[in-house]
Amino acid sequence: MDGVRVLVVDDETDFLDMIVRRLKQRVLDVSGVTSGDAAVRVIREHPVDVVILDMRMPEMDGIETLQEIKKLSPMVEVIVLTGYANMESAMRVMEMGAFDYLMKPSDMDDLEYKIQDAYQEKRLNEKMLNSSQGNREKT
Amino acid sequence: MLRFLKKLINRTEPEATESPEELRIAFRVRYHHFRQLLKANNKTLEVMAEMDQALAGQIPFDMHFIRSRCTEVTTKVWQIVRHINELASGRYALLFERLKHIQKQIGPHVRHLDVAHSGAFVLPLEDVDVRRTGQVGSKLAHIGEIANRIQMATPDGFVVTAAGYQRFMAHNDLQTEIDRCVQATEVAHLDQLFALSSRLQQMIINAGMPPDLSQAITAQCRRLERPGRADLRLAVRSSALGEDILGASFAGQYRSELNVSPDNLLQAYREIIASKYGLSAMSYRLNRGIRDEDVAMCVGCLEMVDAVAGGVMYSRNPVDLSDHRIFINSVWGLPKPVVDGTLDPDLFILSRTPTPKVLDKHIPPKPCKFTCYAEEGVCRLDCNLVESSHASLIDEEAVELAHLAIHLEEYYGIPQDIEWAMDTAGLFVILQCRPLHLVDSEKGLDLAAEEPEFGQSLLRGGITASPGAAAGPVHRIRKEADTLLFSKGAVLVAEQALPRWATLLSRAAAVITEHGSDAGHLASVAREFQVSAVFALPGAMSKLSNGQTITVDADNRLLYEGRMETLLAGRKPKKNVMEVSPVFAALKAAAKHITPLNLLDPDAPEFRQKNCRTFHDITRYCHEKSVQEMFRFGRDHDFPERSSKQLRVQVPMKWWVLNLDDGFRQEVTGKYVDLDDIASTPMLALWHGIVALPWEGPPPVDGKGMMSVLFHATTNTSLLPGLRSRFTERNYFMISKNYCSLSSRLGFHFSSVETMVSDRPSENYITFQFKGGAADSHRKTRRVRLIGDMLEIYGFRVHIKEDVLSARMEGHDRKHMVNRLNILGFLTIHTRQLDMIMANPARVVYYREKLEKEITTLFNP
Known part of the structure; x- marks a missing residue:
């Protein structure tokens, strides 16, 4: 799983530090930010593959952040990781194109699997896009 | 029309003229979605099984459990629907509508209800009676009722209401923080509940008081501090809303603070609020199925009674409905040791007559008592010799109390549990009064001699x-x-x-x-x-x-x-107190839209998107269709790498293999594939079990068995191979490196295995289905039961309905899964025609033991 670039967005710094540290131990290229605003800024400058996104954040919440990320970079896969499980919000974020909706505390193994799966989907989507573009150019 | 539809469908499919590279990617993408679908499917089944267990009373659960499981299952079903649409070019889009529709039915049952409590933050006791129960909780409402409408002596005081509680919680946004902590806890684990409880209580005790609430409380204290009276000291007691749900007693689940000075009242208030999350209160709610949000903590602040004696009386015998006598428990000092169960009290039993008579009394030595400190708090004192050996009440006092008990029972119309105290002036004061929980003894409480x-x-x-x-x-x-x-x-x-x-x-x-x-x-x-x-x-x-x-x-x-089995036999089973609770009702109502399976038969005309009425239906439907889609795609594309191959092996049956992704070690172009080319861990594991022992052929059949086989073969054509779709005609493996599904139709039997085995234990699973057989249903059922018993030995969860067996196992590491697949492969082959001997129990036992022995030697489970 080398090369996957992960961005964690969570306003709770203790949690953010913990999860960034533990994901780094698993040889992932991980960084963390504490607001949706910052996440959008980071993604604008450095491409990422997978975003781990908290829901309840002051100012820009998870839904808005998800919207912005998908607008900015539709190929980025977003995994929601929330402390406040809610069926309606799960439906909403899935409909908006989130890869998964997980509840804290997530098992670290499971979170890593999700990241890998999301990354795989992103790579396949990119390949598919490239090959169909290539095909179109040929014809 | 049909042609138009076909055209429409074909348009979205990769064309046969696509380049091999494109086709290769298309295969990979489809397999990715298939695999994701299977994972979500597996998780959904796990969560649904958990819901069923909860409803069967096998695991305790709370609203948080229901909300998180419903959320999880919704998310997973969404993924299932998304992935099947990805792999079938949007042909199952209708399922999104079904999913949303079903989710809307579940929503109202699990939604967080925030009841707004209106009115004053505090109410003086003189304004309280049972009509205020919704504001002050039943405990204090009854004290108000007794003081103001029955006009018996109670302490004066005030109540911090539900509105006050809400003000306090809102001021600190405590509920949000509490919910977050609760989500992170497995409440069924006592040690986790322990940690959660102490964390939540700390949070509440340390939270700030909203100034308007503090002011209202302080003003009430000032009202009670009238000149000429001793310094005000208060008994601070919980009076939670929702305590009276379904006769739940909540006895002693919350904290009380005795003899508190006004200076420390705000602290005591928070401690009482915090006791909502005390360990016993939390586990009580969990086991009674009471929602946290239904419990608003009102707090009663009543003048402290410096009791000479106190205790609890019952207006009836709580464990014998035929006993109408009055039971008074009494100790020296405060009644605290009676309710805490720390001291054996004096017991007076009185007749229910116009003038109650003391019929019996039991006066044990009372080594100590609880009294108020002059400053604040209470202490345990040793009783002097006279107190220790004498009754804490004289008979006339017991009679006076019995009158009160009869009066209260008559007023309320049901037996009462009454906490009382006698003050220094000899006046009886009622501290608490609530319905007495009666249970009848089955055998009667005669002081029977030992049997x-x-x-x-x-x-x-x-x-x-x-x-x-x-x-x-x-x-x-x-x-x-x-x-x-x-x-x-x-x-x-x-x-x-x-x-x-x-x-x-x-x-x-x-x-x-x-x-x-x-x-x-x-x-x-x-x-x-x-x-x-x-x-x-x-x-x-x-x-x-x-x-x-x-x-x-x-x-x-x-x-x-x-x-002593004879003593235990014939007892009525315990009623599940959970079953009539709001939490249970919420899960039951939600699960109605989740767990029932209506779409049972994939061959039935009803097996359609629009007929999916539950999440289970969607799950089942998508699973079936996704396997078909994968199979069809592999078969229909003229793509040699991915067309189905026949397995080149030296066994009597024919086996086909369809590689979905990375199931072969190398590219295989011809019509055949060798076992050495197979890279699929689960397929190899199954195969190892299938060929571990040469098949001996069917066991000798008794005459009746053979007749039965012949009869059923001629009357039931669906048992004959070759009449159904091509997919079920023969032994078909669909594989990838970590995935394998095997559907096999051997003779009269249909079985299917689906399994995922990788280095991710939480995603590993095996499902096994088995049905059919040529003999009559009696024998089929017996055979199915034999297989079920065997599988249970090796840790499968088995479900049998008529002659259809389903078994599941999940969550183990690779080594364990491989071993169980060995056993499964072995069993499917070697139990194939056993139903012909199933009429003979001795032979069944013989074969069962033989199989078990062979499995132990071969696979060392």
Whole structure:
């Protein structure tokens, strides 16, 4: 799983530090930010593959952040990781194109699997896009 | 029209003219979605199984459990629908509508209800009666009722209302923080509940008081501090809303603070609020199925009564409906040790006559009492010799109390449980009054002599705190930490009947204590949970040892060594108190849209998107269709790498293999594939089991068995191979490196295995389905049961309906899964035609033992 670039967005710094540290131990290229605003800024400058996104954040919440990320970079896969499980919000974020909706505390193994799966989907989507573009150019 | 549709469908499919590279990517993408779908499918089934377990009373659960499981299942079903649409080019889009529709049906049952409490933050007691129950909680509403409408003596005071509670919680945004902590906890694990409880209580105790609430409370204190009176001291008691749900007693689950000065009242207030998340209150709600949000903590602040004597009286016998006498428990000083179960009180039994008469009394030595400190707080004092040996009430006083009890019962129309105190002027003051929880003893409480058939009893005596009989190993509890090791079904033995042991009542078979009375909180909760209890049994702690199995006959107050089956037999099963609770109702209502399966038969015309009525239907439908889609795609594309191959092996049957992704070690172009080319871990594991022993052929059939086979083969054409779709005609493996599905139709039997085995244990699973057989259904059923029994030995969860067997296993590591697949492969081959011998039980036993022995030697499970 080398090369996957992960961005964690969570306003709770203790949690953010913990999860960034533990994901780094698993040889992932991980960084963390504490607001949706910052996440959008980071993604604008450095491409990422997978975003781990908290829901309840002051100012820009998870839904808005998800919207912005998908607008900015539709190929980025977003995994929601929330402390406040809610069926309606799960439906909403899935409909908006989130890869998964997980509840804290997530098992670290499971979170890593999700990241890998999301990354795989992103790579396949990119390949598919490239090959169909290539095909179109040929014809 | 049909052609148009076909065209439409084909347009979205990769064309045969696509480049091999594109096709290769298309295959990979489809397999990715298929695999994601299977994972979500697996998770959905797990969560649904958990919901069923919860509804069957096998695991305790709260609203948080329901909300998180519903959220998870919704998310997973969404993924299933998304992935099937990805792999079938949007042909299942209607399912999104079905999903949304179903989700909307579930929503109202699990939504967080925030009831807005209106009105004043505090109410003086003179303004309170039962009409204010919704504002002040039933405990204080009844004290108000007794003071203002029955006009009996109660302490004066005030209540911090539900609106006040809401103000406090909102001020600190506490609920949000609490919900977050609760989500992160497995409440069914006592140690986690322990940590959660102390964390939440700390949070509340340290939270700031909203100034307007503090002011309102302080103003009430000033009102009570009238000149000429002694310094104001208060008894601060919980009076939670929702306590009176379904006769839940909540006895002693919350904290009370006695003799508190106004200076420390705000702190005491927060401590009472915090006790909503005390360990016993949390586990009580969990086991009774009461929603956290229904419990608003109102707090009563009543003038402290400096009691000369106090206690609890019952206007009836709580464990014998035919006994109409009045029972008064009494101690010197404050009534606290009676409710806490720490002291054996005096007991007076009075007749229910116009002038009650003392019929019986029991005056044990009372070594100590609780009294108020002059400054603040209460203390335990040694009683002097006179107090210790004398009754804490004279008969005339007991009669006066009995009058009060009769009056209160008549007023409310039902038996009452009354806490009382006698002040320094000799006046009786009512501190609390609530309906008495009655349970009837099945066998009657005659002080029966030991029944000789049971032999010598181990111990005898004490009082019946809760009737019934039960058996289990002894577990002695001395301190809070001991509770963590308490195992389900044990007999709790403790020195005192402390309310905090109530945490264990949902798991205890019976309770025995050396001290305490049937009037204490623990006794109330034991009766509520129908746990047999004998209290005040001298020597219980020293004479019983941990692990020793005993039978407790609470009705007759006798303990026996070992399990006395005759004594235990014929007892009514315990009512599940959970089943009538709001939490249970919420799960049941939500699960109605989740777990039932209506789409049973994939070949039926009803098996369609629009007929998916539950999440299970969607899950089942998508699973079936996704397998078909994968199979069809592989078959229909003229893509040699991915067309199905015949397996080149030296066994009598023909086996086909379809590679979905990375199931072959290298590119295989011809019509055949060798076993050496197979890279699929689960397929190889199954195959290993299939060929582990050469198949001996069908066992010798008795005449009747053969007749039965022939008869059914001629009457039931669906049993004949070759009449169904191509997919089920033969043995078909669909594989990738970590995935394998095998559908095989061998003779009259249909079986399918689906499994995922990788280095991710949480995603590993095996499902197995088996049906059919040529013999009559009686024999088929027996054979299915034989296979089911065998699979259960090796850890599969087995479900049998008629002659259809489904088995599942999940969550183990690779090595374990491989071993179980070996066994499964072995069993599917070697039990194939056993139903011909199934009429003969001796042969069944013989074959079963033979199979077990072979499995042990071959696979060493």
